[in-house]
Amino acid sequence: xxxxxxxxxxxxxxxxxxxxxxxxxxxxxxxxxxxxxxxxxxxxxxxxxxxxxxxxxxxxxxxxxxxxxxxxxxxxxxxxxxxxxxxxxxxxxxxxxxxxxxxxxxxxxxxxxxxxxxxxxxxxxxxxxxxxxxxxxxxxxxxxxxxxxxxxxxxxxxxxxxxxxxxxxxxxxxxxxxxxxxxxxxxxxxxxxxxxxxxxxxxxxxxxxxxxxxxxxxxxxxxxxxxxxxxxxxxxxxxxxxxxxxxxxxxxxxxxxxxxxxxxxxxxxxxxxxxxxxxxxxxxxxxxxxxxxxxxxxxxxxxxxxxxxxxxxxxxxxxxxxxxxxxxxxxxxxxxxxxxxxxxxxxxxxxxxxxxxxxxxxxxxxxxxxxxx
Amino acid sequence: xxxxxxxxxxxxxxxxxxxxxxxxxxxxxxxxxxxxxxxxxxxxxxxxxxxxxxxxxxxxxxxxxxxxxxxxxxxxxxxxxxxxxxxxxxxxxxxxxxxxxxxxxxxxxxxxxxxxxxxxxxxxxxxxxxxxxxxxxxxxxxxxxxxxxxxxxxxxxxxxxxxxxxxxxxxxxxxxxxxxxxxxxxxxxxxxxxxxxxxxxxxxxxxxxxxxxxxxxxxxxxxxxxxxxxxxxxxxxxxxxxxxxxxxxxxxxxxxxxxxxxxxxxxxxxxxxxxxxxxxxxxxxxxxxxxxxxxxxxxxxxxxxxxxxxxxxxxxxxxxxxxxxxxxxxxxxxxxxxxxxxxxxxxxxxxxxxxxxxxxxxxxxxxxxxxxx
Numbered sequence: 034x035x036x037x038x039x040x041x042x043x044x045x046x047x048x049x050x051x052x053x054x055x056x057x058x059x060x061x062x063x064x065x066x067x068x069x070x071x072x073x074x075x076x077x078x079x080x081x082x083x084x085x086x087x088x089x090x091x092x093x094x095x096x097x098x099x100x101x102x103x104x105x106x107x108x109x110x111x112x113x114x115x116x117x118x119x120x121x122x123x124x125x126x127x128x129x130x131x132x133x134x135x136x137x138x139x140x141x142x143x144x145x146x147x148x149x150x151x152x153x154x155x156x157x158x159x160x161x162x163x164x165x166x167x168x169x170x171x172x173x174x175x176x177x178x179x180x181x182x183x184x185x186x187x188x189x190x191x192x193x194x195x196x197x198x199x200x201x202x203x204x205x206x207x208x209x210x211x212x213x214x215x216x217x218x219x220x221x222x223x224x225x226x227x228x229x230x231x232x233x234x235x236x237x238x239x240x241x242x243x244x245x246x247x248x249x250x251x252x253x254x255x256x257x258x259x260x261x262x263x264x265x266x267x268x269x270x271x272x273x274x275x276x277x278x279x280x281x282x283x284x285x286x287x288x289x290x291x292x293x294x295x296x297x298x299x300x301x302x303x304x305x306x307x308x309x310x311x312x313x314x315x316x317x318x319x320x321x322x323x324x325x326x327x328x329x330x331x332x333x334x335x336x337x338x339x340x341x342x343x344x345x346x347x348x349x350x351x352x353x354x355x356x357x358x359x360x361x362x363x364x365x366x367x368x369x370x371x372x373x374x375x376x377x378x379x380x381x382x383x384x385x386x387x388x389x390x391x392x393x394x395x396x397x398x399x400x401x402x403x404x405x406x
Numbered sequence: 407x408x409x410x411x412x413x414x415x416x417x418x419x420x421x422x423x424x425x426x427x428x429x430x431x432x433x434x435x436x437x438x439x440x441x442x443x444x445x446x447x448x449x450x451x452x453x454x455x456x457x458x459x460x461x462x463x464x465x466x467x468x469x470x471x472x473x474x475x476x477x478x479x480x481x482x483x484x485x486x487x488x489x490x491x492x493x494x495x496x497x498x499x500x501x502x503x504x505x506x507x508x509x510x511x512x513x514x515x516x517x518x519x520x521x522x523x524x525x526x527x528x529x530x531x532x533x534x535x536x537x538x539x540x541x542x543x544x545x546x547x548x549x550x551x552x553x554x555x556x557x558x559x560x561x562x563x564x565x566x567x568x569x570x571x572x573x574x575x576x577x578x579x580x581x582x583x584x585x586x587x588x589x590x591x592x593x594x595x596x597x598x599x600x601x602x603x604x605x606x607x608x609x610x611x612x613x614x615x616x617x618x619x620x621x622x623x624x625x626x627x628x629x630x631x632x633x634x635x636x637x638x639x640x641x642x643x644x645x646x647x648x649x650x651x652x653x654x655x656x657x658x659x660x661x662x663x664x665x666x667x668x669x670x671x672x673x674x675x676x677x678x679x680x681x682x683x684x685x686x687x688x689x690x691x692x693x694x695x696x697x698x699x700x701x702x703x704x705x706x707x708x709x710x711x712x713x714x715x716x717x718x719x720x721x722x723x724x725x726x727x728x729x730x731x732x733x734x735x736x737x738x739x740x741x742x743x744x745x746x747x748x749x750x751x752x753x754x755x756x757x758x759x760x761x762x763x764x765x766x767x768x769x770x771x772x773x774x775x776x777x778x779x
Contacts, residue, residue, distance in 0.1 A: 040427070040430060041434070042431065042434045042435060045423065045427045045430060045431050048427075049422045049423050049424075049427060050418065050422050051422075054413070054418045054421075054422060057413060057418060058415065058418050060672075060673070061414070061415045061672060061673060062415060062673065063673065064673030064674070065673075231764070232762045232763070232764065233762060234758065234762070235758045235761065235762065236756065236757060236758055237756065247762070247764065251771070252771070268762070271684070271685060271757070271759050272685070272759070272762075272763060272764075273646030273647070273649075273650060273681075273685055274646070274647075274650070274763070274765075274768040274772070276646075277646060277647075277772075278768070278771060278772075278775070281775050281776070282775075298684070298726075298727055298757075299433075299434060300433070300434060300435065300436065300437030300438075300727045300728065301437070301680065301681070301684050301727040304677050304680050304681045304684065304727070305681055305684070305685075307674065307677050308646075308674070308677045308678055308681035311644070311671070311674050311677065311678070312644060312645070312646055312678075353671075354671055354673045354674040354677070355673065383609065383610065384609060384644070384671075385607065385608045385609055386644050386645070388608065389605045389606060389607070389608065389620070389641070389645075390605070390645060390647070391604070391605065391620065391645075392647075392772065392775075392776040393776050393777050393778050394778075395647040395651070395772065396769070396772040396773040396775075396776055396777065396778045397773075397778040398624070398625070398651060399647070399650075399651075399765065399768065399769040399772060400769040400770075400773060400778070402651070402654050402655075402765075402769075403654070403765040403766050403769055404766050404769065405766050405767075405769045405770040405773070
């Protein structure tokens with residue numbers, strides 16, 4: 034329970050329903066009667082106790098096939114808070130996050146996670162709400178050689194783990210972007226590629242558009258050793274066409290690293306990525322940060338400053354709509370899920386959503402309605 | 407509780423959570439702490455007791471504006487079961503449904519419902535699962551002059567109520583369609599127009615494609631006295647582009663009349679129309695039938711016959727993601743909601759999803775990916 038007395042959806046359910054109601058609730062709400070929890074290693078349990086982070090794991094199976102072997106991949110999502118006050122020197126802030134994250138990433142590695150995704154702008158405070166620029170410049174980094182990839186690449190190599198690292202990017206021309214970097218394992222933990230956030234929020238006084246442009250990388254799908262993955266960064270989850278294009282380009286898992294607060298639609302956090310999983314017959318994995326971040330500096334509004342609380346609740350959805358419970362609303366955590374990627378095609382065949390989508394008609398209708406660039 | 411011991415999601419919650427947990431649960435799950443229930447008339451309560459149907463009502467308010475006055479409209483959704491066995495003469499079956507429905511429609515009228523939507527193919531058994539054709543021909547009717555509009559038009563006129571009547575249509579060329587007919591009040595309860603189902607399911611052995619073609623009416627929005635409405639029939643709820651086009655064409659409320667069973671994705675029944683409401687900043691209203699329908703005749707599979715149970719759970723979602731509880735899984739019911747349509751633009755301005763949608767890019771990208779017809 035957090036200082037406001039808030040408990041998360043899943044805790045409320047677990048604490049209050051008897052076995053029969055729980056079974057029925059799980060069937061209707063989560064899409065299956067049993068969450069299929071993974072057994073954790075003892076070292077994981079003791080580390081999570083010692084360092085105060087949550088670890089959960091679930092599995093999603095597919096039917097056996099004759100020709101294709103099961104393609105089971107274990108993914109991990111990490112939700113975390115920043116560590117130091119936001120007015121400490123950037124390097125100190127970043128190193129403190131690295132210290133904490135190292136422990137959780139190591140646990141993911143020892144648990145056999147093969148694709149790990151961190152939250153949006155994971156290595157720094159989410160300073161965009163200040164609308165200030167200069168003092169945050171040290172948090173903007175090179176995708177190929179900045180502090181974040183330098184920290185993560187050895188861990189990717191050590192554990193044979195693909196890592197998705199969402200950062201603030203400084204490109205070769207000095208321009209800023211909101212970018213997810215994919216660190217691959219085939220080339221010993223090296224930079225594989227990146228995707229830039231396609232849709233930028235401008236909600237009330239919160240706006241990212243005065244920091245950077247909407248992404249210019251389209252809808253790339255990265256063919257990693259473990260499966261075809263894509264990244265839909267934060268606010269892009271509100272756009273069905275964004276999800277659709279990743280699917281049409283072949284994604285089997287779409288990660289949605291985010292940094293979002295309760296006032297910005299917590300009641301549909303559990304809806305959008307899940308809807309996308311069903312609509313596109315792929316897995317989705319949603320990651321949100323936790324904790325309260327307070328910023329003293331704020332020229333617009335002067336002395337008031339700004340404070341934002343993130344609600345975690347990271348979760349995974351399968352193409353058949355089944356989902357895991359969410360992680361806590363307020364605690365660091367690692368959520369793991371074993372996915373058989375064969376389920377994507379099986380479910381696509383079953384529902385027929387792709388077969389019946391009439392996309393050529395929509396391409397025409399949309400063009401007639403809005404024009405094209 | 408139905409014969410299988412099933413209770414619905416909302417009943418489980420109501421029965422098991424204490425006041426504090428309920429408040430928290432409602433905030434996270436439904437998008438607000440209080441469902442804002444409408445007070446029902448005494449005649450409604452007594453009729454619902456006498457004839458054994460559920461009646462619920464909720465309100466969604468918008469902020470006051472300077473220039474536009476509130477545009478409050480009261481909508482109603484009716485979920486119901488068929489009455490007679492499916493091997494009775496079609497006229498008897500239809501009349502029995504009419505008799506039952508008359509009582510519920512009258513209640514909607516006396517409660518001041520202004521736009522009423524019935525479930526998919528509401529006046530007949532959902533015979534498509536039999537894959538038989540000839541013996542169901544009597545249920546296929548004219549949108550302008552068939553039994554359904556003859557029954558409903560006087561009620562529309564009496565109560566000044568727009569009624570959406572989903573039927574199986576026989577067109578002038580004798581061809582069958584899955585069609586929603588809109589009966590308007592401006593012209594004394596007359597046929598206003600129709601929309602034909604855009605996406606047809608072909609799931610496992612269930613298929614509508616051998617009965618009729620996918621719709622050829624595009625994405626019409628009907629400008630009624632009470633607001634701009636559209637109809638996304640049943641399986642079309644799985645297609646984000648279908649929802650999108652109704653929104654781009656100006657819909658303020660999109661109704662989703664359906665006939666769907668638990669095995670066909672009950673766990674995402676509450677996800678898809680709600681996601682569409684958020685994504686497109688309009689209201690959505692989802693209606694599913696209830697009851698078990700048994701068909702003795704079935705050439706494919708011969709003597710086995712087929713039986714399907716519908717799970718009701720009709721609900722309404724506002725553009726901000728707030729939703730009503732669902733109606734029962736197994737009982738006839740009328741769900742009413744008072745909506746201030748001003749909320750659509752207010753929410754569109756607030757979230758900025760339309761502003762940030764980059765649709766011209768998608769029109770181009772989609773065309774390049776799939777071509778156009």
